[in-house]
Amino acid sequence: MSRVGKKPVTVPSGVTATIDGQLVKMKGSKGELSFLVPELVSVEIKDGAVSVQPRDQSKQARAFWGLSRAQVANLVEGVSKGFEKRLEINGVGYRAAMAGKSLKLSLGYSHDIDYAIPDGITIATPKPTEIVVTGIDRQKVGQVAAEIREYRGPEPYKGKGVKYAGEFIFRKEGKKK
Known part of the structure; x- marks a missing residue:
């Protein structure tokens, strides 16, 4: 049941x-x-x-x-009410900014990533290290947040990358001498 x-x-x-x-x-x-x-x-x-x-x-x-x-x-x-997902960016030089109808991501690659925002979704960047994805369709909001996170997921040694707000990243110890 x-x-x-x-x-x-x-x-x-x-x-x-x-x-x-x-x-x-x-x-x-x-x-x-x-x-x-x-x-x-x-x-x-x-x-x-x-x-x-x-x-x-x-x-x-x-x-x-x-x-x-x-x-x-x-x-x-x-x-x-609508739905909202918050993403945090950690790392030196990692940042996000809105550029017209696309999200410009600088995530340590040799080039910037332009993410085209789909219909029905609004993205805001209150800080350069914070992304807020909002919309009325829960599936679409989660999918967009997952696609943005996928560009540079958080790594376990220093925690650099894009992660959900409040997400716990299991940290590993580095190499020992």
């Missing part, structure tokens, strides 16, 4: 939820998102909340039950 799927997703005021067959649409102050629920799961709105139930007790239907409920909850949170 899914523990996540049992709890209905409450729709806050200012957010409108519509269900068209298996397509769940949410519209709020930040924008509009939709999710196509798998056929093994039924979804309905009652008492200002979206509830998700499996159509049968197969293993796949129960797996999609929790997934679908989590996706619907992400739609509600995305259109009402």
Whole structure:
């Protein structure tokens, strides 16, 4: 039994939820998102909340039950509050800056990296060593943050590179004489 799927997703005021067959649409102050629920799961709105139930007790239907409920909850949170990922840059000479519609990264390579910002995502650099990725789609925000981190992930000896804010980097001891 899914523990996540049992709890209905409450729709806050200012957010409108519509269900068209298996397509769940949410519209709020930040924008509009939709999710196509798998056929093994039924979804309905009652008492200002979206509830998700499996159509049968197969293993796949129960797996999609929790997934679908989590996706619907992400739609509600995305259109009402939005999502944010913070990245920190550590290292001498490592920095980030906005250049029009792209992010310019100096990460110790012989060239600067220009990262084109996808639609629906906004990137801000409050400090040269901090990047803030925001948007309404949780998957897109996480993907963009992961792509930026991938250019120079944190290394375990000095901790140089791009890391998520609050991420713990397991440090290794260097070579001994």
